[in-house]
Amino acid sequence: MSTEQPILQMKKIHKRFPGVKALSDVDLRLFPGEVHALMGENGAGKSTLIKVLTGVYSIDEGIVEMEGRPLAVLSPLESQAAGISTVYQEVNLCPNLTVAENIFIGREPRRFGRILWKEMNRRAAELLRERLNLQIDVTLPLHMYSVAVQQLVAIARALNVSAKVLILDEPTSSLDKNEVQQLFRIMGKLKQDGLAILFVTHFLDQMYEISDRVTILRGGEFVGEYMAAELPRLDLVLKMIGKELHLLEELPSLNEDYKNSRGEELVKAEGLGRKGSIDPFDLTIHRGEVVGLAGLLGSGRTEAARLFFGADKPDTGTLILAGGHEGVHSPREAIGRRIAFCSENRKTEGIIGDLTVRENIILALQAKQGVFRTISRKRQEEMAEEYIRMLNINPPSPEHLIKNLSGGNQQKVLLARWLLTEPQLFILDEPTRGIDIGAKAEIQKLVLSLSRQGMSFLFISSELEEVLRVSDRIAVLRDHRKVKEISGKDMNQQQIMQAIAGG
Incomplete structure (x- = not known):
């Protein structure tokens, strides 16, 4: 584990959206040769902090330093140029392009201005085979492969960039156990090469298996930074959620009396x-x-x-x-x-990001009633507020854009949408x-x-x-x-x- 100065440091970061304080006084230090876990509940501010660091959002207050020097990142391209490479939880590649094109997009090998397609395909196949132990046809469109393979392609693209800091936002959420272990082997090698890795995860076992250090956020605020090996699991969970674990422990007994009791x-x-x-x-x-x-x-x-x-x-x-x-x-x-269906791909088959929470909630019911039976604005607001309370959606504003909610709260909005149809x-x-x-x-x-x-x-x-x-x-x-x-x-x-x- 490295004892050097942090390669990247965020100090007293604040970020606000209309009616919401997303980050308040948050610190983060990333050291070369370490895997640093970022943990917290949905809505804790993890995704917002990453987007601030990578230039997707501007910083309201606070400073970012890279190798001891102030860093002003105004766009994702500037972030990448500074040596910060990111793989987001939801695969944000181009499904209509080939695997090779996705890996090299914007960095295609060229000669006299023309793309060297055979060279690009060869290098893409070699990268996937040698770094991820994945052998697929890189000339096929990305959408022809599973979500798991698409995630690995996104990671391969990040590895193909000369980076000092690698941010992995829930990279294992779509991977099976073998693929997770393969990824961890890659992360271990990158650690040895001196890379600083920010690992965002909800899996406690994975955090303890791979991480050296952990920063915990709760409600957009900094809880603390800890050495992973010195932080007991129960302490970690309580710091993340701020409440007891009896919620999960009670669940099996709640269902026990109802198992094997079948209706028609x-x-x-x-x-x-x-x-x-x-x-x-x-x-x-x-x-x-x-x-x-x-x-x-x-x-x-x-x-x-x-x-x-x-x-x-x-x-x-x-x-x-x-x-x-x-x-x-x-x-x-x-x-x-x-019959209602809540898809695993909430980004592409669920939420409509530019609509409000209220508009997303009433979509399925409005579609069921038809265009000639419009739900009144007052009734929309009543239904939205009812389900926001029932499902504890945060922030509790029906007029908040759903794209600004955390993944967990977006999922709750989708549940509300379908529950409203009384399936x-x-x-x-x-x-x-x-x-x-x-x-x-x-x-x-x-x-x-x-x-x-x-x-x-x-x-x-x-x-x-x-x-x-x-x-x-x-x-x-x-x-x-x-x-x-x-x-x-x-x-x-x-x-x-x-x-x-x-x-």
């Missing part, structure tokens, strides 16, 4: 499948039941969910709803049948991805409460503990196939892992 069949998939997405499968969801989907990334969980919502059309099998109705042929029809079946695809412990507990508690009131859920999560905590029954998927259903006393991590592994 609400929806039933018989031989439902789509070529290239998921093999034909059977799955029944009863009223008031939470059915979890477990499996590794790429196992077919999202693909199955999209068939239930009509976002993709099956080419085999049928979907039978209560009352004998067969098939859901479009998301519009699904909404009419009281019978609510499909939640990674509803707590990238969300802190406190917000995660609130969402899990909400799922359990609504299921007791008769709402059914199809619940997808990469975290097995979370699936076990909220589910009455779990369907396990592997390689785009449903391989097992688990319920009752068999619902434990060992059974799920064996099914996923094929044991």
